[in-house]
Amino acid sequence: xxxxxxxxxxxxxxxxxxNSTIPGRMVTADTEPVTVASKxxxxxxxxxxxxxxxxxxxxxxxxxxxxxFSDFYGRPAxxxxxxxxxxxxxxxxxxxxxxxxLKLAIEKxxxxxxxxxxxxxxxxxxxxxxxxxxxxxxxxxxxxxxALLDDNYIDLIIVGLKIGTSPILTT
Numbered sequence: 001x002x003x004x005x006x007x008x009x010x011x012x013x014x015x016x017x018x019n020s021t022i023p024g025r026m027v028t029a030d031t032e033p034v035t036v037a038s039k040x041x042x043x044x045x046x047x048x049x050x051x052x053x054x055x056x057x058x059x060x061x062x063x064x065x066x067x068x069f070s071d072f073y074g075r076p077a078x079x080x081x082x083x084x085x086x087x088x089x090x091x092x093x094x095x096x097x098x099x100x101x102l103k104l105a106i107e108k109x110x111x112x113x114x115x116x117x118x119x120x121x122x123x124x125x126x127x128x129x130x131x132x133x134x135x136x137x138x139x140x141x142x143x144x145x146x147a148l149l150d151d152n153y154i155d156l157i158i159v160g161l162k163i164g165t166s167p168i169l170t171t
Contacts, residue, residue, distance in 0.1 A: 001100055006053035006066065011036050011043055014053070014066050017087050025149045026125040027087070045071070050112050051082065056101055064092045067101050069109070072118055080164075081116040082109070098131050106135060106163060115164035122147065123155030137161045 006014065015036050021027040046053045046068060053068040065088035072081040084105050086098050109117055119137060121128045133139075137159040145153035 001056065001058060001064070001097075001104070003054040003056045003067075003104065005048040006043070006046075006055050008043070010053075010055055010066075011039060013055075013063060014043075014087075015039055017063075017065055017089050020090050021087060025152075025154075026122055027128075029147050029149070031149065052112075054101075056097070058092075063089060064097050065089050065101070067105055069105070069112060069114075072116075080114055081118060082112065082114050083118045083120060084109075085119075094127075098128070099134070102131060102135050106161065109163050115162065117161045117163055119159040121157045121159060123157050129157055129159070132159045132161075135161070 015034060018028065018030075018039075019033040022030055022033060043053065045051070051069045051071060053066060055066050056064045058064050065086065067084065067086045069082040069084060072078045072083055084102070086101050086105075088097055106117065117137070118140075119128075119132045121132065123129075123142070129139075138161070139157060140160040141158035143156040143158070146156050147154040
């Protein structure tokens with residue numbers, strides 16, 4: 001496996017993989033496909049030095065998927081916290097790629113000055129919940145029935161992992 005920072009030319013592939021998850025109703029709260037144009041601002045907010053989007057490839061140089069580190073809540077006091085998202089191409093799902101990517105994200109996250117990683121996972125997405133828990137994340141919260149997809153209310157599970165030490169606060 002290898003990865004690199006995403007560039008503008010990757011955005012159509014990022015969007016295609018993202019859109020492929022919408023029909024399953026387990027990964028995203030979007031209910032209709034998104035466009036490249038609609039994701040441009042999101043892409044622009046990802047600084048490769050502190051909040052990268054990674055393109056992930058297998059040994060045969062096939063695109064497996066992508067992962068992103070996103071700001072949490074957008075305020076300075078949360079700068080050491082990031083949401084991690086992993087999206088896999090359909091043909092690579094269920095083969096252990098999510099675990100490999102999550103391990104890499106945990107390992108590399110300290111270089112982005114992070115002390116906390118978060119995941120926001122639908123309650124019906126048992127494989128993703130199990131994946132994050134297997135890598136040391138803990139359930140930090142449950143927002144009951146906050147998403148409505150196809151007349152079904154779905155919980156949002158918040159998982160978290162402390163990956164570094166927080167600075168000592170002095171007064």
